Amino acid sequence: MSSADAPEKTSDADADADADADREWCEFCGRGPELLPLLSDLSLGVNETSVANALGLRNRRELRDWLAQRGLPPLRIFRNWYYLVTMVERFGGEETLSAWALSNGISPGIYSRFVRELVGKNWKAVLKGRAIDVKRHALELFRLHVEWSM
Secondary structure, three states: OOOOHHHHHHHHHHHHHHHHHHHHHHHHHHOOOOOHHHHOOOOOOOOHHHHHHHOOOOOHHHHHHHHHHOOOOOHHHHHHHHHHHHHHHHHOOOOOHHHHHHHOOOOHHHHHHHHHHHHOOOHHHHHHOOHHHHHHHHHHHHHHHHHHHO
8 A cells, every 4th residue: 555545545444433433423313303493593592491391301311311211411411512513514614603693693703702611712713613523522511411410
């Protein structure tokens, strides 16, 4: 094998790993498809009570049980990382997070603080990475919470 072949194999391995992470992300999201429409507008006001009510559950305890039965982490963890992945995928290109927030009557600072508190980096630093890297980090946390709750 020539040295020219090595980078190609590494990139194939990276592409495979990226595809695996994407599949796992889709699998996690598919565990609670009823949940995703409730999170689609990226509202930081979505909480356990509002989600429980929307799903026809009586209270937050039933929501926690509902999530655990589906192998999902607690709502706050799932919601926050689902939002971050969605924001990176949606606003990593032409439309900026700030422009989106302003067009929805929301202070961009709210989302900037959300990102900084969640990952300890500012929005520009998050965008220097790739969406798949954010998904990987989220998946690690999801796995930890799901394993811990079993």
